[in-house]
Amino acid sequence: xxxxxxxxxxxxxxxxxxxxxxxxxxxxxxxxxxxxxxxxxxxxxxxxxxxxxxxxxxxxxxxxxxxxxxxxxxxxxxxxxxxxxxxxxxxxxxxxxxxxxxxxxxxxxxxxxxxxxxxxxxxxxxxxxxxxxxxxxxxxxxxxxxxxxxxxxxxxxxxxxxxxxxxxxxxxxxxxxxxxxxxxxxxxxxxxxxxxxxxxxxxxxxxxxxxxxxxxxxxxxxxxxxxxxxxxxxxxxxxxxxxxxxxxxxxxxxxxxxxxxxxxxxxxxxxxxxxxxxxxxxxxxxxxxxxxxxxxxxxxxxxxxxxxxxxxxxxxxxxxxxxxxxxxxxxxxxxxxxxxxxxxxxxxxxxxxxxxxxxxxxxxxxxxxxxxxxxxxxxxxxxxxxxxxxxxxxxxxxxxxxxx
Numbered sequence: 001x002x003x004x005x006x007x008x009x010x011x012x013x014x015x016x017x018x019x020x021x022x023x024x025x026x027x028x029x030x031x032x033x034x035x036x037x038x039x040x041x042x043x044x045x046x047x048x049x050x051x052x053x054x055x056x057x058x059x060x061x062x063x064x065x066x067x068x069x070x071x072x073x074x075x076x077x078x079x080x081x082x083x084x085x086x087x088x089x090x091x092x093x094x095x096x097x098x099x100x101x102x103x104x105x106x107x108x109x110x111x112x113x114x115x116x117x118x119x120x121x122x123x124x125x126x127x128x129x130x131x132x133x134x135x136x137x138x139x140x141x142x143x144x145x146x147x148x149x150x151x152x153x154x155x156x157x158x159x160x161x162x163x164x165x166x167x168x169x170x171x172x173x174x175x176x177x178x179x180x181x182x183x184x185x186x187x188x189x190x191x192x193x194x195x196x197x198x199x200x201x202x203x204x205x206x207x208x209x210x211x212x213x214x215x216x217x218x219x220x221x222x223x224x225x226x227x228x229x230x231x232x233x234x235x236x237x238x239x240x241x242x243x244x245x246x247x248x249x250x251x252x253x254x255x256x257x258x259x260x261x262x263x264x265x266x267x268x269x270x271x272x273x274x275x276x277x278x279x280x281x282x283x284x285x286x287x288x289x290x291x292x293x294x295x296x297x298x299x300x301x302x303x304x305x306x307x308x309x310x311x312x313x314x315x316x317x318x319x320x321x322x323x324x325x326x327x328x329x330x331x332x333x334x335x336x337x338x339x340x341x342x343x344x345x346x347x348x349x350x351x352x353x354x355x356x357x358x359x360x361x362x363x364x365x366x367x368x369x370x371x372x373x374x375x376x377x378x379x380x381x382x383x384x385x386x387x388x389x390x391x392x393x394x395x396x397x398x399x400x401x402x403x404x
Contacts, residue, residue: 035053035056035057035139036053036136036137036138037050037051037053037054037055037056037057037136037137037138038050038051038053038054038134038135038136038137039051039054039072039119039134039135039136039137040132040133040134040135041069041119041132041133041134041135042131042132043129043130043131043132044131044132047067048067048068048069048071049067050065050067050071050072050137053137054072054137057105057113057115057137057139058075058105058106058107058108058113058115059107059108059109060108064108072105075105075106076103076104076105076106077103077104077105077106077112079104080103080104081103083101083103084101084103084117087099087100087101088101088119091119091120091121091133092121092130097120098118098119098120099117099118099119099120099133099135100116100117100118100119101116101117102114102115102116102117102140102144103115103117113139113141114139114140114141114143114144115137115138115139115140116136116137116138116139116140117135117136117137118135118136118138119133119134119135119136120133120134120135121133122134175212175216177248177249177252177282177286178208178211178212178248180251181204181208181248181251182205182208184251185201185204185205185208185251186201186205188201188204189201189202189205204250204251207247207250208248211244211247211248234271234272234273234274235269235270235271235389236269236270236271236272236274236277237268237269238264238268238269238270238277238304238313238386239262239264239265239266239268241274241277241278241281242262242264242281242285242302244278245278245281245282245285246260246262246285248282249282249285249286249289252286252289252290253289256289256292256298257297257298258289258292258297258298258299258300259297259298259299259300260285260300260302261299261300261301261302262302262303263301263302263303263304264302264303264304264313265304265306265388267388267389267390268304268311268386268387268388268389269386269387269388269389270361270381270385270386271384271385271386271387272360272361272362272385273357273360273361276357276360276361277357277361279353279354279357280354280357280358280361280379281315283351283353283354284315284354284377285300285302285315287375288300288315288316288317288319288375289317291317291319291320291375292317292319292320293318293319293320293372293374296318298317298318298319299317299318300315300316300317301314301315301316301317302314302315303316306388307380309380309382309383310380310381310382310383310384310385310386310387311380311381311383311386311387312378312379312380313378313379313381314376314377314378314379315376315377315379316374316375316376316377317374317375317376318373318374319374319375320371320372321369321370321371321372321373321374321375322367322369322371322375323371324367324368324369324370331351331367332351332352332354332355332365358379361381361385362381362382362384362385363379363380363381363382363385363386364379364380365377365378365379365380366378366380
């Protein structure tokens with residue numbers, strides 16, 4: 001702990017009553033009424049002085065704090081002491097021309113106030129060692145509170161902008177799938193030769209319409225004024241989201257003749273934004289179906305397992321894979337594509353968006369992939385986010401979808 005020893009500034013404090021120096025009186029009056037505290041360290045006399053204003057800032061009367069450096073040092077907030085001492089020592093050593101530090105000080109009522117503490121060496125001995133430093137204490141609590149309020153507002157605005165950004169890309173990805181499904185089914189309907197085929201296509205249209213309505217409802221929740229507060233407390237069935245996603249992608253799955261295997265606890269739930277979770281599964285499963293290896297029957301495995309920290313959900317495929325040696329550092333970047341197929345429908349925003357949404361839900365995402373072998377994405381959610389809704393024996397929803 002640095003010991004600062006202060007002596008009275010006599011012209012200001014010892015001779016207040018009998019002072020005949022008009023300029024000193026004016027200076028004294030200005031200091032007192034500006035509520036600026038003054039401190040004075042006299043190393044030669046080994047004394048310390050804090051003005052009454054310094055003591056009043058933290059709620060003490062003049063006689064309640066002794067002329068001892070420890071009286072101030074011990075009240076500095078523990079989190080601020082290291083910087084407080086370091087800055088003062090740097091001034092003593094000559095590294096800083098002026099000492100200046102902002103720190104919290106414990107007040108008489110148990111609260112903390114922010115103090116701007118400044119000082120400067122005014123005399124040294126022949127060896128260059130400081131003999132005297134004079135400085136000031138200024139209460140900056142209100143300024144600090146305003147700064148914290150501004151930071152909070154900035155964080156709220158940043159969060160809202162992120163939500164808006166997510167919203168626009170969810171619209172781009174999810175609604176585009178529904179529109180594409182409508183287009184494909186209508187083409188199949190026109191090409192149908194029998195009434196049975198036309199009826200089948202019509203039933204598909206009803207399914208797509210229902211899925212589109214659900215998506216629009218969820219997107220409306222994202223931009224709802226109250227959704228930011230209510231949606232974070234929603235318990236979302238991961239199984240239900242996976243089933244709905246597979247239904248929305250049924251046309252694409254049928255085209256690729258893909259096999260989809262699911263193995264997820266039936267009572268596994270996630271606390272968070274349902275639209276984000278749907279978008280995550282939509283992007284990862286649609287990519288698994290989209291980037292298939294032409295030499296293999298497409299197989300996608302979706303599995304959820306419990307770990308000590310929470311739950312891990314993996315989505316793996318036997319598709320064309322990604323060269324991680326080449327692209328690992330860019331994998332979740334914006335507008336980046338990594339496959340070798342040069343598909344025109346790839347915009348390079350899906351994985352970027354997915355990572356943002358996973359992190360917003362309190363989780364993290366990793367990837368393992370080999371070129372021409374396949375890709376596995378793993379989602380990790382802590383136990384306070386992902387959990388089994390009841391204490392009954394774990395039951396798993398295992399299913400396999402084969403569409404020819």
